[in-house]
Each structure stands twice: as structure tokens, then as C-alpha cells.
Amino acid sequence: MRVAVADVGTNSSHLLIAEVRGEGGEPRVLDALKDRTRLGECLDAAGNLTPEGERRLREALTRFRDLAGAAGxxxxxxxxxSALREAPNGPEVAARVGAEVGVYPVIISGEREGELTYLGAAHSVEFGTDNVLLDLGGGSLEFVRxxxxxxxxxxxxxxxxxxMTRAHLHSDPPRGxxxxxxxxxxxxxxxxxxERFRPGPDTRVILSSGTAEAAATLLAARGDEGPERVNGLSFTVAELGAAxxxxxxxxxxxxxxLPGLERRADTVVAGFAVLHAALEELGAQTFTVSEGALREGMLIxxxxxxxAYVSGLSPRQRSVLATAERFGANLGHARQVAALSRDLLAGLEAAGESFPPEARSLLTAAAGLHEVGQIVAQSSHHKHxxxxxxxAGLRGFSPREIELIAQLARYHRKSPPKPSHPEFMALPPADRALVSRLAAVLRVADGLDRSHAGQTRVRHLGRDAGGWTLGVEGATPLDREGMEAKADLWTREFGPLRLAVAEPVILGA
Incomplete structure (x- = not known):
């Protein structure tokens, strides 16, 4: 299995492509790419990302998409x-770029960023029972315990x-x-x-970020040459002060x-000053540098x-997963659509709608395979x-069940079932009704992950005299548009569907 993750920061953006073979295997990095997008210098007086910043973001994500695609x-x-999180037009830019490139940047909170960075660092250097992590970016500094x-x-x-550079350092070199x-x-x-982050006698203090790696490279350099790797190197706070x-x-x-500062000379004084001041204020004496950070945490x-998803699958659903992998399907999107489909089906049943016992399994399988046709062509991929x-030789399903799964995938987009469709009309009446009703669910679930961001969660589904109200959270603007565009068959089968979106749009806040 291969995955690709990327983070878009204030100064730079990073892509990581990795592969895992077998259950419980360690990820092997296949490729990585750093793009110095420098979005922090593309903000207007109101803090909005400028057209130049949007162009840089679009180009970076296009490169990421193409490199990941080449890796399969x-x-x-x-x-x-930080850059998109704090820009008032950040969500708008993210939606626009995501629609154009096909890669949607999900804006996360500083707290969520800290959690993922901690996870990445914990898999890069040895953590103890109590640890304090400082992660310095271009726009923010995260403290994590x-x-x-x-x-x-x-x-x-x-x-x-x-x-901090823009706010305080106006001379070259900076004045005291x-x-x-x-x-x-x-x-x-x-x-x-x-008091929340003050280290105790046995606390390990970890620094991550490009600035921390630059400091480690400079401190560990011998002459003009820095070490190839700085992961796990430890230094004193006094040494950082001297640097x-x-x-x-x-x-x-x-x-x-200077070694390590080739591309960071304009911000390194502020970066070192921030880290040194924070460490001194906390009372830390030493620190260890981790090369693992946000994107490594995302990967893990x-x-x-x-x-977790694979371990919960039945043998025949494992066959679905193997088929999806064989045809190069986007497994993250398939997993998300399957989860949303099951939640919607459960909501319908709780409201009194009746489905046969096999409905959940058929719907899950169709959600996992609904986009495999893209290996043939994007156009008409639902038919493919x-x-x-x-x-495909799906194991564990009867011929009738395979046909129902195929037709559910056929109707996840474009035209809903019609009397003019011979394969649909060849089904018995009860199966035609089942396909129409489950396809209505699948279309809405697919629309709710139109961004492929994998963040929408169903909170409630209720019915009243005016139809259905679907409450979700985490949905991006593109997800909302996707759901509204694909609710046609739901309206035909169950009645009108209204979407109620719970904030925050910025995830993890």
C-alpha cells in the first residue's frame, strides 16, 4: 500500500510518498519533495492570501499531485x-485551488497541527514517559506535552x-x-x-521544524560541512544561545x-531567538532535535x-479492498465514502426506512469500488x-450480489436509474428498488467527500414534514456543493434533503 501526504506551511510545503508492505510493516519513504511556496510573503494588508500566493499554492499542489500519480x-x-488558517480568505482559496487541481488542502487548527507533529516526532526519536515538544513554523509556535x-x-x-522577523527585525544585521x-x-x-509545559527532571525536550534542524546542522558542523542527518542529536540551550x-x-x-542556513538566512535570527527564549522561559537545559514532524505524523x-479499517473487514470485504488496490482506486476516499454511506443508511433505518439485511454489505462494497473505473478513463468512469x-472475480459474493454492487457503482454519479437502461430493467422489481434506494445513499455519501479531504462526519439525520435534515461537521465548501449536486436521487426516493453544517470549517479547533 502506498500513501502520499503533504503539509502547506507559511514558508514551505512538503510532500512525502511512502509504502508499507504487509500488515504491521514499517513505512518506507519512496520520494519526498519540498517546495518553497513562501505563502507568508503573499499576504495583503488585511491578511488575505494574494493572487500570487494562490498561484504558488496551485503550482505546488500540482507538482505534488503529478509526483504522487507517477508513484502510483x-x-x-x-x-x-498557519498561512491559510489565519487568512480570512483561506477557506475560499483552498476550495478554489482544490477544485482546479483536484487536491484539496484541508485547513487544520494549531492544536491539530501540534498533535500530528508530536506523533511524527515520537516515531523519529525516542520519547520518554513525559515529553515537551516545541515545533516552530513560519507563522506559529506549537507547544505539545x-x-x-x-x-x-x-x-x-x-x-x-x-x-517575528516581520514584526521586529528591520535591520541587517538585526540590532540587539x-x-x-x-x-x-x-x-x-x-x-x-x-506551568503546563515546564519540564521536570525526567522530561525530554524535543525541537522539530526546519529552524531546529538548521540550528542542529550549524551546531554539529565541522568547518563548512554540516552532518547529513541531525535526527536525534542533542544540544544545550546555552549552545543554542551562542549560535x-x-x-x-x-x-x-x-x-x-553557514552550514544549514543556506535557504533560511532571512528568518533564522528570529527563529533561533524564539526557540532560545521559549526554552529559557521554560527552564529547559538541553533539547533533542527531531526530523520527524507534521507530515510524518500525517503519514503514521x-x-x-x-x-484499523482493514482489520475490521470481513473476508469478502477484504476481497473488495484487494480489488480496489488492484485497480489503483483512492483507498482513503473509498474508506470515507463507505463510512458515510453506512452512517446515512443507519440514519434512514433509525427513521423508519426498511432495508434488507444485505443492504449494508452491498453498499459498503459499492462504496469501496465506485471509482475503480478511473483506471480506464475519467469520462464515464461510473460505467467502467x-x-x-x-x-473482477470478487470472492464471497453471489452473481446476483456482484450485479447489484456493479449497478450501485454505475449510479454513483451522472444519470440515476431509468426505465431506458436495459441492465437496470433486467433486474427483478425488488432489486431495482434496492439499487435505486442504495444508490441514492451512495451518491450523497460521495458528494460529502467531493474534496477527497476525508473530514466530513455525519452527526444526525432526521425527518420531518418538510423532508430530511442532514447534520454534518468538518465538511469543506466543496463537500457541501458536492452533496447538494448529488441529492437528486435521494429526493426522488426519500424526499427533499437539507444540509446543516456545524462549524468549525478549520479542523481540530
Missing amino acids: VAEVQVYAT GGPERASDVLSLPLGAIR GEVRAVRETVQAALRPHL LERVRSLPAARRAR EELERTA SAYLIRH
């Missing part, structure tokens, strides 16, 4: 952090390296008073939260010649989700899906 990965899971693998407390503060202003800003922001004084005294052109979480399902 159908979809890239993308999380966007937790155990050997999972975070228990997360704080996100607007203290990123780009933000400017650096003090950065330190005082950090101290003031952190002081109310000190700060060294870079502060140099103009940007000379800083750029995605693999864990898939493993039906053909492939009929001839």
Missing part, C-alpha cells in the same frame, strides 16, 4: 497550517519565525534591541502557560554561507486508519466501474 498514488492528503506516542496538551501561539523585542514577545505570550549570537552579528548574505495516522466489478 491516486490521492494526496494535504493539510494547510505528552507520553511516549500521543499528545495530551497542545498550545499554539502566533510566534512563527516569519511573523530588535532581538530583545522578539524575546520579550515570546516571554509575554508564554508566561501564562508556563543565536553568532548569526545575529552577521548580515544575511554572510549568514547564508493515515497508515493507522487504514490498518460497473464493467470491472462484474469481471
